[in-house]
Amino acid sequence: MTATQAPPAAAENGTTDTNATAPTGPLVAPTGLAGILGSADHKVVGRLYIGAALLLGLASGVTGILGGVDRIDGTFGNTILDGETAPQVLSFHSSSATLLFIIPALLGLAMVVVPLQVGARAIAFPRAAAASFWTFLVGAAITVTSYAINGGPGGGRSDAVDLWAAATALVVLALLLGSVCVATTALAVRTKGMRLERVPMFTWSLLCTTVIWILTLPVMLAVLLIVFLDHRHGGTFLGAPGPQMADQVAWLGRQPQVYAAAIPVLGIALDVAATAARSRLPQRGVAQAAIGAFAVLGIGAFALTAVSPSVAQQPVTKAMALLAPLPVLAVLGLVGLTLKGGKPVPTSGLVGSVIALLVLLVGTLVGAATPFEGALELAGTQWVTAQSHLTLVAATIGLIAGLYHWSTKVVGRAGTEAAGRTAPLVIALGALVLAVPEAVSGISGEGEEAVTGIEAMNGIAVAGAGLVLLGALIAVAGLVGKRRTDEPTDPWGGSTLEWATATPPTFANFDGPVPDVTSAEPLLKATADDDGKDA
Amino acid sequence: MSTATAAHDEAAYDLVPEDLPPATARPRVLLVGTALVGAGIIVAFAALIGMYLRVRHGVITGPAVDGEAPVWFADGQTIPLTPANVAMATMLISCVSMQWAVDAVKNDDRKGAFFALAMTLLFGGAVINATSFLYSQSGFAISGGTNPAGLLFYAVTGSHLALIAGAMLFALIMTVRTLGGEYGSHDREGVVAASLIWYLTTGIMLVIWYAVYVTK
Numbered sequence: 001m002t003a004t005q006a007p008p009a010a011a012e013n014g015t016t017d018t019n020a021t022a023p024t025g026p027l028v029a030p031t032g033l034a035g036i037l038g039s040a041d042h043k044v045v046g047r048l049y050i051g052a053a054l055l056l057g058l059a060s061g062v063t064g065i066l067g068g069v070d071r072i073d074g075t076f077g078n079t080i081l082d083g084e085t086a087p088q089v090l091s092f093h094s095s096s097a098t099l100l101f102i103i104p105a106l107l108g109l110a111m112v113v114v115p116l117q118v119g120a121r122a123i124a125f126p127r128a129a130a131a132s133f134w135t136f137l138v139g140a141a142i143t144v145t146s147y148a149i150n151g152g153p154g155g156g157r158s159d160a161v162d163l164w165a166a167a168t169a170l171v172v173l174a175l176l177l178g179s180v181c182v183a184t185t186a187l188a189v190r191t192k193g194m195r196l197e198r199v200p201m202f203t204w205s206l207l208c209t210t211v212i213w214i215l216t217l218p219v220m221l222a223v224l225l226i227v228f229l230d231h232r233h234g235g236t237f238l239g240a241p242g243p244q245m246a247d248q249v250a251w252l253g254r255q256p257q258v259y260a261a262a263i264p265v266l267g268i269a270l271d272v273a274a275t276a277a278r279s280r281l282p283q284r285g286v287a288q289a290a291i292g293a294f295a296v297l298g299i300g301a302f303a304l305t306a307v308s309p310s311v312a313q314q315p316v317t318k319a320m321a322l323l324a325p326l327p328v329l330a331v332l333g334l335v336g337l338t339l340k341g342g343k344p345v346p347t348s349g350l351v352g353s354v355i356a357l358l359v360l361l362v363g364t365l366v367g368a369a370t371p372f373e374g375a376l377e378l379a380g381t382q383w384v385t386a387q388s389h390l391t392l393v394a395a396t397i398g399l400i401a402g403l404y405h406w407s408t409k410v411v412g413r414a415g416t417e418a419a420g421r422t423a424p425l426v427i428a429l430g431a432l433v434l435a436v437p438e439a440v441s442g443i444s445g446e447g448e449e450a451v452t453g454i455e456a457m458n459g460i461a462v463a464g465a466g467l468v469l470l471g472a473l474i475a476v477a478g479l480v481g482k483r484r485t486d487e488p489t490d491p492w493g494g495s496t497l498e499w500a501t502a503t504p505p506t507f508a509n510f511d512g513p514v515p516d517v518t519s520a521e522p523l524l525k526a527t528a529d530d531d532g533k534d535a
Numbered sequence: 536m537s538t539a540t541a542a543h544d545e546a547a548y549d550l551v552p553e554d555l556p557p558a559t560a561r562p563r564v565l566l567v568g569t570a571l572v573g574a575g576i577i578v579a580f581a582a583l584i585g586m587y588l589r590v591r592h593g594v595i596t597g598p599a600v601d602g603e604a605p606v607w608f609a610d611g612q613t614i615p616l617t618p619a620n621v622a623m624a625t626m627l628i629s630c631v632s633m634q635w636a637v638d639a640v641k642n643d644d645r646k647g648a649f650f651a652l653a654m655t656l657l658f659g660g661a662v663i664n665a666t667s668f669l670y671s672q673s674g675f676a677i678s679g680g681t682n683p684a685g686l687l688f689y690a691v692t693g694s695h696l697a698l699i700a701g702a703m704l705f706a707l708i709m710t711v712r713t714l715g716g717e718y719g720s721h722d723r724e725g726v727v728a729a730s731l732i733w734y735l736t737t738g739i740m741l742v743i744w745y746a747v748y749v750t751k
Contacts, residue, residue: 124564124567180568180575181568184567184571188563188568189564215575218575219578219582221579222580222583222694223582225583226686226687229677229689233677233686234678237683237686301582
């Protein structure tokens with residue numbers, strides 16, 4: 001089957017000839033099954049990524065709740081799960097939350113939105129983007145299967161454990177390929193005049209995010225290779241096979257690397273705020289610097305347990321943890337300034353992104369407490385789990401805000417505003433209810449796998465996890481609905497190029513040539529003129 | 536007029552001629568993508584080689600084993616330098632042939648480009664052959680022993696062999712495309728991208744040659 005894509009002249013135009021971006025003939029999108037399986041259209045691939053990631057996220061959430069219910073009595077592997085299954089469930093929950101849910105979901109959103117924002121007719125390397133998704137899907141399916149047949153880190157079936165390592169490596173490889181496509185689009189397929197300082201903040205944040213993923217996820221590949229070889233040949237390096245194998249890959253979901261999954265939250269919040277306020281974003285340079293700084297603080301590939309068990313005590317790790325709240329605070333301030341300078345409408349995107357920023361701020365502040373020694377010995381306790389949960393939930397809320405904000409471009413219909421406003425509140429409430437018992441447990445010095453002595457709080461944490469899942473389901477329900485015949489092209493009055501495309505965007509994104517861009521808000525002047533005429 | 540309608544109207548864009556900046560030439564798409572992939576490859580090998588050196592340092596500066604000073608490689612295990620040096624020299628020579636291919640494509644010398652790319656692929660095959668011979672001479676076992684020297688040795692050098700194979704495949708595709716007329720003086724992006732990966736592969740081999748083969 002041949003993957004369909006825009007013609008090379010359009011797809012890979014990144015040069016100075018704007019006319020070359022004009023479609024040379026009618027571009028017809030494939031329909032039916034071929035439109036899904038054989039498409040290299042970035043919107044289709046992005047939607048597939050988002051759909052698959054949401055399903056896997058549901059599985060991750062359910063396993064998290066199962067693990068939580070199992071340890072309500074303070075022990076682990078003694079109630080609804082047996083001693084062998086419980087660590088596997090916990091391991092699946094922690095690794096899938098990042099690798100199978102939040103990273104691919106954000107990558108999918110980026111694949112849909114970034115080419116539209118930079119005025120491109122297609123993503124860079126469209127076939128590679130499609131290959132990235134299908135590789136991810138196969139890798140994810142094998143990963144889930146390996147857990148199901150008693151594999152996973154520390155599983156009882158040796159071949160299945162090897163399968164888990166190989167499948168996880170495949171997932172990482174797929175995500176890397178997708179990251180290269182998105183980063184290259186932002187760097188080299190921008191339309192004429194769309195300089196890097198003019199790109200929308202979501203695109204900038206995804207550029208930073210994908211570059212950080214490209215610079216850190218290969219370390220995961222290297223670790224998985226070692227884990228695979230070591231496990232297959234007797235475990236002379238990493239020790240005897242057991243649940244501790246999960247520690248070798250746990251750094252992906254822990255501070256500081258976990259922040260790499262939350263960088264897009266900053267970009268989504270800034271773009272949504274400017275659109276909701278119908279004003280220009282002030283201090284764009286500061287905004288870009290803040291996002292860039294947060295991205296740098298999310299580099300955690302050096303925190304390898306295999307070679308550096310005491311990484312939490314290193315000054316660099318401590319400094320990164322202490323500095324992480326500053327960029328989030330800066331972006332919160334900029335969002336406030338933007339809203340103050342315009343006439344903000346409390347859209348679902350705005351409500352969601354502000355809540356996501358606040359939860360992320362709490363997450364970074366919780367993380368900033370970990371470097372302190374003495375009275376607070378929080379490293380290696382449930383406090384760290386609380387920090388990871390808060391950060392990943394912030395990224396989830398940011399993802400939902402982005403999905404609602406760009407719903408007309410992503411799913412071709414406007415999401416239900418009530419659901420879009422309610423879901424982030426429910427999820428944020430759930431995150432706090434989940435994280436507080438974990439944090440309290442951390443202060444009391446409990447390890448990461450079991451909470452003892454405070455059984456009632458275990459129940460509260462499970463209730464919090466349930467609220468997070470409920471909120472996510474509300475959000476998805478609000479996005480899925482019957483499409484109206486008169487879906488607006490731009491429901492919010494946006495000022496960036498994606499709002500110049502149809503709903504849903506056509507195969508080649510833009511109906512005509514994309515004119516030179518001369519400002520960061522190419523459509524704002526037109527909107528202002530419109531308002532003036534209407535008045 | 537609604538915003539949506541305005542957005543579709545070319546005149547609705549914010550066109551201010553006096554404010555128009557000079558056109559910026561974008562980097563080539565394939566080259567940018569290749570550079571990003573190259574960055575990922577560097578990180579992966581930095582992690583592998585870093586783990587090798589860190590663990591090796593930990594072993595040789597660690598406590599004595601059975602009253603004897605700790606050693607990284609067990610008795611009977613060694614890295615013969617002759618095949619390692621031959622492989623390194625071959626890889627360096629292949630860079631010359633690769634650059635020759637880039638120049639030949641630039642000058643529309645298709646015959647020369649084909650010959651140079653074929654030479655490069657041949658050199659790549661020779662490096663794989665030399666490394667395989669090195670494996671047969673070294674006596675390393677991937678498992679067993681008191682430390683993970685064999686495991687890490689094969690992880691680092693085996694990954695590099697896979698990288699060479701990947702770089703050869705990339706160069707082969709570009710050879711076919713060059714023969715098909717896709718690349719020439721008008722556009723040599725693909726061949727330059729293949730050369731970029733080839734030089735990177737050589738650079739990584741240089742590091743492995745010193746850090747693993749020579750230093751042992």
